[in-house]
Amino acid sequence: MNAKQELVNKLQQDILLWQGFKPQGTMTEEMIGLGAIEKAFPNGVFPRKAIHEFITVLPEHSAASDGFIGGLLSVLMKDGAACVWISTARKLFPVSLCTFNVEPDRIIFMDVTLEKDVLWIMEEALKCEGLAAVVAELNELSLIESRRLQLAVEESGVTGFILRKDARKAISTVATARWKISPVPSVTEDGMPGLGFPRWKVELTKVRNGNPGSWILEWGGDRFVEALPTLKTAAWYEHTERQIG
Amino acid sequence: MPKRYVSIWFRQLLADWQLIRRPELSDVPFVFAAPDHGRNIITGVSQVAVSQGIETGMRAADAKALCPGLEVLDDKAGRSAKLLKGLGEWCIRYSPIVMVDDFSVDGLFLDVSGCTHLWGGERKYLKEIVSRLKSKGYTVRVAMADSPGAAWAIARFGKVTPLIAPGAHTESLLSLPPEALRLPEITLTKLRKLGFYQIRSFVGMPRSVLRRRFGEDFLTRLGQALGTADELITPLQLPVLFQERLPCLEPIKTRTGIEMAISRLLEHLCLRLQNEGKGLRTGLLTCYRIDGEVVQVSIGTSGATCSVPHLFKLFQLKIDQIRPALGIELFVLEAPKVDEILPGQEALWAGKPGLDDQSVIQLLDRVAGKMGADVIHRYVPAARYWPERSANRAVSITDKPTTEWHIDRPRPTELLNKPAPIEVMALIPDHPPKFFIYKGIQHSVVKADGPERIEREWWLDVGEHRDYYQVEDELGQRYWLFRSGHYGGEQRYQWFLHGFFA
Numbered sequence: 055m056n057a058k059q060e061l062v063n064k065l066q067q068d069i070l071l072w073q074g075f076k077p078q079g080t081m082t083e084e085m086i087g088l089g090a091i092e093k094a095f096p097n098g099v100f101p102r103k104a105i106h107e108f109i110t111v112l113p114e115h116s117a118a119s120d121g122f123i124g125g126l127l128s129v130l131m132k133d134g135a136a137c138v139w140i141s142t143a144r145k146l147f148p149v150s151l152c153t154f155n156v157e158p159d160r161i162i163f164m165d166v167t168l169e170k171d172v173l174w175i176m177e178e179a180l181k182c183e184g185l186a187a188v189v190a191e192l193n194e195l196s197l198i199e200s201r202r203l204q205l206a207v208e209e210s211g212v213t214g215f216i217l218r219k220d221a222r223k224a225i226s227t228v229a230t231a232r233w234k235i236s237p238v239p240s241v242t243e244d245g246m247p248g249l250g251f252p253r254w255k256v257e258l259t260k261v262r263n264g265n266p267g268s269w270i271l272e273w274g275g276d277r278f279v280e281a282l283p284t285l286k287t288a289a290w291y292e293h294t295e296r297q298i299g
Numbered sequence: 300m301p302k303r304y305v306s307i308w309f310r311q312l313l314a315d316w317q318l319i320r321r322p323e324l325s326d327v328p329f330v331f332a333a334p335d336h337g338r339n340i341i342t343g344v345s346q347v348a349v350s351q352g353i354e355t356g357m358r359a360a361d362a363k364a365l366c367p368g369l370e371v372l373d374d375k376a377g378r379s380a381k382l383l384k385g386l387g388e389w390c391i392r393y394s395p396i397v398m399v400d401d402f403s404v405d406g407l408f409l410d411v412s413g414c415t416h417l418w419g420g421e422r423k424y425l426k427e428i429v430s431r432l433k434s435k436g437y438t439v440r441v442a443m444a445d446s447p448g449a450a451w452a453i454a455r456f457g458k459v460t461p462l463i464a465p466g467a468h469t470e471s472l473l474s475l476p477p478e479a480l481r482l483p484e485i486t487l488t489k490l491r492k493l494g495f496y497q498i499r500s501f502v503g504m505p506r507s508v509l510r511r512r513f514g515e516d517f518l519t520r521l522g523q524a525l526g527t528a529d530e531l532i533t534p535l536q537l538p539v540l541f542q543e544r545l546p547c548l549e550p551i552k553t554r555t556g557i558e559m560a561i562s563r564l565l566e567h568l569c570l571r572l573q574n575e576g577k578g579l580r581t582g583l584l585t586c587y588r589i590d591g592e593v594v595q596v597s598i599g600t601s602g603a604t605c606s607v608p609h610l611f612k613l614f615q616l617k618i619d620q621i622r623p624a625l626g627i628e629l630f631v632l633e634a635p636k637v638d639e640i641l642p643g644q645e646a647l648w649a650g651k652p653g654l655d656d657q658s659v660i661q662l663l664d665r666v667a668g669k670m671g672a673d674v675i676h677r678y679v680p681a682a683r684y685w686p687e688r689s690a691n692r693a694v695s696i697t698d699k700p701t702t703e704w705h706i707d708r709p710r711p712t713e714l715l716n717k718p719a720p721i722e723v724m725a726l727i728p729d730h731p732p733k734f735f736i737y738k739g740i741q742h743s744v745v746k747a748d749g750p751e752r753i754e755r756e757w758w759l760d761v762g763e764h765r766d767y768y769q770v771e772d773e774l775g776q777r778y779w780l781f782r783s784g785h786y787g788g789e790q791r792y793q794w795f796l797h798g799f800f801a
Binding site: 113114116117118120121122124133134135136138145146147148149150151152153154157158159160161162163164165166171174175178179182183184185186237238239240242247248249252253254273 | 679
């Protein structure tokens with residue numbers, strides 16, 4: 055039994071290796087600070103050489119996704135590298151990124167009018183090794199286009215984030231992970247009045263070679279903090295599926 | 300190298316030009332006239348009219364009396380200058396530095412230093428110019444001397460030979476009249492009154508005496524003819540320092556061919572730039588097609604560079620704009636704008652990543668080359684509280700923040716360009732609203748923070764101040780609301796939604 059388990063583990067490692075997941079030597083350096091969520095990924099490491107997709111239907115969701123990405127960027131851009139943010143109708147307020155420990159002056163915004171141009175810039179930017187990450191606000195993304203982006207990422211190692219508004223077309227891409235970030239009521243210390251730290255329900259709806267799941271996460275000022283799971287039973291839960299429009 | 304200049308004098312510029320266009324006028328005496336102080340003054344005379352005794356400067360009415368069949372054509376202001384500019388551009392085949400004679404607008408100057416041997420000597424060179432212009436229909440007189448002034452004088456007044464040997468121009472000037480010095484009429488009258496009919500009679504006089512009598516300009520003109528004073532040469536076409544040409548044996552029609560041409564031109568140009576410690580800022584590729592059309596594409600970089608692969612990529616984005624039609628026979632690559640390049644130290648390992656990373660700058664160049672530079676934005680902090688003005692557009696990639704980013708107050712991750720008006724219900728004045736309706740959906744406020752009052756910058760615009768509230772609804776969605784103006788019965792106020800928190 056023990057030998058069999060070992061063999062299976064060995065085979066799993068081999069398969070991952072063939073699929074391009076290299077075993078990480080120093081785990082602490084590679085941690086992105088997501089805590090338990092990182093366990094959902096293959097090898098237990100947040101994949102940096104990958105495309106991450108965020109489904110944002112409501113403006114509130116895209117604000118939450120922006121915040122979550124901001125938190126990830128603070129780790130990815132720690133070495134002083136720049137980031138490119140491409141969009142057609144940008145609403146992101148650069149100043150707010152300070153909240154997530156990101157210097158807004160290190161983000162290069164590219165505002166174009168056509169989705170086609172967003173794709174072109176994204177591919178070019180993903181090939182650029184001097185960048186830490188590329189964020190693109192995209193709606194239309196076909197399988198072939200996403201595969202091109204994935205190839206560019208694998209070559210350069212730049213992390214790609216795609217913010218998409220249309221949830222229905224979400225199936226047809228090769229993104230490594232698909233996220234859904236929705237806001238959750240914040241909690242203040244000892245029930246003090248006012249708002250607490252931003253708190254989100256982080257749903258990982260698709261992970262290649264990993265385990266999807268759902269977590270409650272809080273931005274604790276300088277890093278992600280896992281919130282108590284008891285909050286799942288709160289009143290907001292019934293409203294998450296509501297339709298607007 | 301000793302300087303040599305050629306002066307070309309178009310004796311009947313306007314008449315020759317008219318004859319080329321209308322050959323039927325060859326037997327008819329005709330003149331060009333332009334109105335001046337209410338009279339029609341003759342500005343150009345044809346050869347037939349000259350033989351009947353008509354000169355430029357006469358009145359048209361007098362000339363008609365002398366020669367009854369005279370045809371008077373209208374002259375347009377600036378026509379001679381325009382013609383000379385065209386002829387000068389044609390003459391660039393003889394010398395890169397061609398200048399229009401702006402004293403008497405009827406000739407050209409060519410700086411021919413080091414050019415004549417290509418035509419087999421100075422005599423053959425002059426002969427070639429005269430015969431080529433003659434075959435086109437222009438009668439010219441030319442002269443070559445060590446200074447532009449001397450060449451001008453010999454071309455118009457010389458009687459012996461148009462070719463003045465190096466160093467012999469002073470001698471050849473001596474027997475010429477003072478008109479050969481390009482002097483104004485008032486000085487010429489003075490000279491004639493004093494009996495100076497030849498340059499010989501005053502050239503040896505002390506300079507102080509001449510200056511007292513005729514002024515400083517006279518001495519300058521004399522010096523320019525003798526070659527002791529400098530003459531300002533303003534060439535018609537400024538020679539481009541960094542230019543590469545690639546003539547093709549066969550006309551090029553394919554994309555691959557154009558790419559090869561560009562990469563070969565870039566290799567040569569970048570090598571030259573590198574040797575001189577320069578980097579390219581703007582590049583201009585001119586393609587001469589066999590049907591006579593010229594196609595141009597240009598690129599720009601945000602910093603001086605002489606990297607061939609990078610520049611090639613920038614041109615690659617523009618190849619679609621080149622229409623080869625029947626084929627391109629000549630490619631010319633110019634670098635109109637170059638900058639000093641700082642020699643970067645070769646590093647064994649990659650430097651610290653950042654905004655000034657070479658690959659990032661190259662990416663920005665490519666994006667700017669394809670979509671335009673106004674696509675790229677970057678922000679630096681501004682010392683202001685008003686949310687819309689709290690960040691300034693960075694001018695360049697090297698622009699560093701001058702102040703700190705404000706992090707003391709919470710700011711929403713998404714900010715609406717224009718605050719959206721909302722309907723609210725607030726129980727107590729100056730309290731956050733109980734609920735608000737945005738886009739038809741009612742949100743009841745569970746938690747709130749505020750108010751944070753932000754005053755308008757009265758020196759920039761007028762209007763009410765804003766009281767901002769951070770609110771959270773029952774779903775946990777966080778908004779940034781504000782009330783414009785004071786809460787009160789008579790005063791007008793309105794609630795707005797300005798942003799979404801993470």
